Amino acid sequence: MTTTRFAPSPTGYIHVGNLRTALMNYLIARKAGGTFILRIDDTDPERSKQEYVDAIQQDLEWLGITWDRFERQSDRLERYEEAAQQLRDDGRLYECFETPTELDLKRKKQLNMGKPPVYDRAALALSDADKDRLRAERGSGHWRFKLDQERIEWTDGILGDLSIDAASVSDPVLIKASGQFLYTPASVCDDIDFGVTHVVRGSDHVTNTATQIQIIRALGGAVPTFAHHSLLTGPQGEALSKRLGTLSLRDLREAGVEPMALVSLMARLGSSDAVELQATMEDVANTFEVGHFGSAPTKFDAQDLYPLTARFLHALSLAEVADDLAAAGVPADQAEGFWNVVRENITTRKDIATWWDLFANGADPVIDDEDADFVTEAMALLPEGPFDGDSWGAWTKAVKEATGRKGRGLFMPLRKALTGQSHGPDMSAVLPLLQVIKARG
Numbered sequence: 001m002t003t004t005r006f007a008p009s010p011t012g013y014i015h016v017g018n019l020r021t022a023l024m025n026y027l028i029a030r031k032a033g034g035t036f037i038l039r040i041d042d043t044d045p046e047r048s049k050q051e052y053v054d055a056i057q058q059d060l061e062w063l064g065i066t067w068d069r070f071e072r073q074s075d076r077l078e079r080y081e082e083a084a085q086q087l088r089d090d091g092r093l094y095e096c097f098e099t100p101t102e103l104d105l106k107r108k109k110q111l112n113m114g115k116p117p118v119y120d121r122a123a124l125a126l127s128d129a130d131k132d133r134l135r136a137e138r139g140s141g142h143w144r145f146k147l148d149q150e151r152i153e154w155t156d157g158i159l160g161d162l163s164i165d166a167a168s169v170s171d172p173v174l175i176k177a178s179g180q181f182l183y184t185p186a187s188v189c190d191d192i193d194f195g196v197t198h199v200v201r202g203s204d205h206v207t208n209t210a211t212q213i214q215i216i217r218a219l220g221g222a223v224p225t226f227a228h229h230s231l232l233t234g235p236q237g238e239a240l241s242k243r244l245g246t247l248s249l250r251d252l253r254e255a256g257v258e259p260m261a262l263v264s265l266m267a268r269l270g271s272s273d274a275v276e277l278q279a280t281m282e283d284v285a286n287t288f289e290v291g292h293f294g295s296a297p298t299k300f301d302a303q304d305l306y307p308l309t310a311r312f313l314h315a316l317s318l319a320e321v322a323d324d325l326a327a328a329g330v331p332a333d334q335a336e337g338f339w340n341v342v343r344e345n346i347t348t349r350k351d352i353a354t355w356w357d358l359f360a361n362g363a364d365p366v367i368d369d370e371d372a373d374f375v376t377e378a379m380a381l382l383p384e385g386p387f388d389g390d391s392w393g394a395w396t397k398a399v400k401e402a403t404g405r406k407g408r409g410l411f412m413p414l415r416k417a418l419t420g421q422s423h424g425p426d427m428s429a430v431l432p433l434l435q436v437i438k439a440r441g
């Protein structure tokens with residue numbers, strides 16, 4: 001049975017970068033009718049915050065990403081201890097006492113000599129007596145996993161056949177001197193115990209994957225299928241990492257982006273499948289192919305979310321926007337007429353309230369200097385109202401006869417005078433809805 005997981009560390013909000021990871025794992029599980037796990041990687045007690053655990057869940061729910069199982073690593077420390085003991089017993093976990101400064105010095109020396117900065121395994125040569133002495137001097141050590149010096153190979157779901165020489169990688173630290181388990185052993189234990197079959201994550205994890213494959217095998221687990229998606233860049237190919245803070249799901253929601261627009265874009269961006277607005281998460285899942293993604297960095301432009309958001313909103317029925325209309329103050333008996341007039345002219349839901357405000361309270365007229373006399377003359381010809389669907393045609397016909405203007409030169413100044421905008425719905429439909437016409441003076 002297909003089982004995937006999204007495993008955020010609760011140290012911040014979900015942004016477009018990790019949303020991609022969440023979505024891909026979710027879609028694989030949904031498409032296969034499998035299980036999707038939300039796993040909170042909170043072994044770091046200093047940086048993990050409950051408020052982010054809550055926020056991550058809210059943001060996923062907003063998007064329509066639902067999980068079948070919820071786990072937190074901080075609940076599983078005993079299991080990680082058990083696994084660590086197994087590795088110690090098998091001679092795969094060894095205690096090291098170097099300080100960060102000493103390790104740094106070693107790295108610098110290696111780099112100066114043109115060597116890769118791989119941990120030299122000096123601690124493997126320590127005798128029991130050495131360790132007792134170091135423990136007395138420095139306190140408990142940290143623990144490293146002893147990699148087998150082999151080529152670690154796997155077929156990546158996106159990158160294809162990969163192979164990493166274990167000798168080019170430092171033995172990973174699994175447990176800090178404080179006793180805190182790092183992400184690697186916790187993640188490996190969870191992936192084994194929860195029966196995770198597919199892991200999709202960012203390509204910054206490729207080296208982790210190599211070491212994790214060895215640890216999974218050392219613990220007797222089944223190695224999942226790994227796939228590493230490319231990282232997102234800005235529209236110009238610039239690094240996005242610094243701007244991710246402003247591309248959180250919360251910010252995008254606040255800006256009016258619709259969940260289906262975001263999901264539709266992120267489920268296809270960087271793949272060979274065309275981005276198109278999809279109606280439901282089920283449709284997105286059914287057409288999702290992780291193997292269609294490429295290895296090149298993926299350009300992301302938040303502006304692309306707005307045409308998709310607009311398209312999504314234009315298709316909504318009256319019932320689906322009833323709450324938004326009510327919140328904007330649209331009376332129930334005018335809701336249908338109003339929605340039909342403005343629906344094609346909104347980009348986000350916020351525009352609903354903007355248009356209603358314009359109709360109910362009038363717009364500040366925009367009148368170009370060269371149109372001032374024309375608009376005054378036209379306003380004098382505008383009847384008191386109330387207006388119906390024929391009023392605009394009758395009025396502009398009269399204005400045309402009186403002023404000799406026609407076409408755009410006739411209509412645009414009147415639109416701008418009445419609505420303050422140079423674009424919007426058909427004016428024959430707008431005029432009957434305008435309750436205040438400020439341009440009358």
Ligand code: GLU
Binds near residue numbers: 007041183187201205
């Ligand atoms: N907590 C890890 C991260 O956010 C999870 C990586 C993984 O998917 O294994 O980077």
